[in-house]
Amino acid sequence: MAAFNAVLLAYLRTYASKSTTFYIPLSNIPRADLALRPELTPVLSRANLKPQDLITLSELPGRLNSRWILVDHNALQGELGKQYSSSVIGVVDHHDEEEKVPLDCGQEPRIIEKAGSCASLVVKYCKEAWDELSERDSTGDKELAALAMGPVLVDTQNLTFESKTTEIDREAVRYLEGMGVEREEYLKDISRAKEDIGGLSLEDILRKDYKQWTETSTLGVSSSVKDLSFLIEKAGNEKKFFDALRKFAEERELDICSIMTTSHPEGVFKRELLVWALNEKSVKAAKSFEAHSTEKLGLTTWKEGALDVDNQSQWTKSWWQERVENSRKQVAPLLRTAINE
Incomplete structure (x- = not known):
């Protein structure tokens, strides 16, 4: 569910911070592979989005003059790695450190920390900016919170994976529940969609x-x-x-x-x-x-x-x-x- 984390971080960095940079969330899969991920729909629908709204590798043009923040991984692999590894300027991730991201990321985050879900780290990092945005306009808070809650519920199985769940995850869930996002039925909806693979080859x-x-x-x-x-x-x-x-x-x-x-x-x-x-x-x-x-x-x-x-x-x-x-x-x-x- 890394795509949701990228959307969440990009939105909050663009609209809830004092930065003048426009952040574009890229889902690290081809567009054709969206059809293989029915679990996207129950999460995106709660955020008033559709799978076709995501930007995928298929929309990525030729070599770009761009800067990259990695979300839910901390080393670019494959063709992206060959082209853009030297352009990585930040990271938010909960995997083992691979020492591929510069130690000094300036104004961008360099967060590689243990948590059950990367989404919890995004919420923690963006919480202050999110609160400021809510004070100006809280209209989309519930939709944005649902986008963040989905990955946390899946990654920690609703906080029941004791060995994976951290206090960062619990704090994220408490924060998101405060915006009106329920948990039990939400996880059931995602799980049902995720396990519906009988029609796939x-x-x-x-x-x-x-x-x-x-x-x-x-x-x-x-x-x-x-x-x-x-x-x-x-x-x-x-x-x-x-x-x-x-x-x-x-x-x-x-x-x-x-x-x-x-x-x-x-x-x-x-x-x-x-x-x-x-x-x-x-x-x-x-x-x-x-x-x-x-x-x-x-x-x-x-x-x-x-x-x-x-x-x-x-x-x-x-x-x-x-x-x-x-x-x-x-x-x-x-x-x-x-x-x-």
Whole structure:
């Protein structure tokens, strides 16, 4: 939900501060991928917006003379990173520090701090300016508060993820509730929309919530709101599942491909993790990840190793992840560390 955080920060920096700079929120996905994110609608509709109102990578022209503030990440990746890394002048993020943003950001924020949701950090940073704006005109406060509340509710599961939720998140929720935003039904609406992926192809599910990093090898991690059994059934069988996954990985030139799933069987929150090292050079890294992360993530073998492969040219393991508080925010750095070592 990084797109909402960018819109929130851009709006408040443009209209609620004394800055003369015009901030433009950019959603870091192509426009075609908006259709893969039905959870956008219940949030945007409460803010009197529509998905088509977002500015995406598809609207980004050629090389721009621009300055960038990163929201919900602190290192530009891919083509954006190649073109604009030297133009980054600020950041608001809750991921591990990657030391890619200048230490002195002048008038712009440099906030890389632990919080369950990046939106909570945006609210904290902008609160004083927001209060001043409300004193002048509070007409749009509830809509703007709803835009901020959505990511906080999803990221912290309505403040119930004890290990992820911080006092910053609780303060943000109290502040936003003061503007009339309810929580329970809001989260239910988002969750229902987010989990409505039955009509998507397996490829669309894999790219719906996908992140990629290039280190000494290239890593791709897809997050799915349905479990591995659902994905295998969607493909047709295990062979077709791996055929589709290999095609997905080859198109992106991945060395390691990973899938993280969440599900709620019998009302209990579950996580699964699959890691596939696709070539000889990445097998060692994948095995190192398993050795160093099994206890931290609470990894236990998935269905007696039904999907596991171990040979010199490739390696696949799948697990139940018992330490469910660890999302991609924690798992991806562990994989990247294993790759770099």
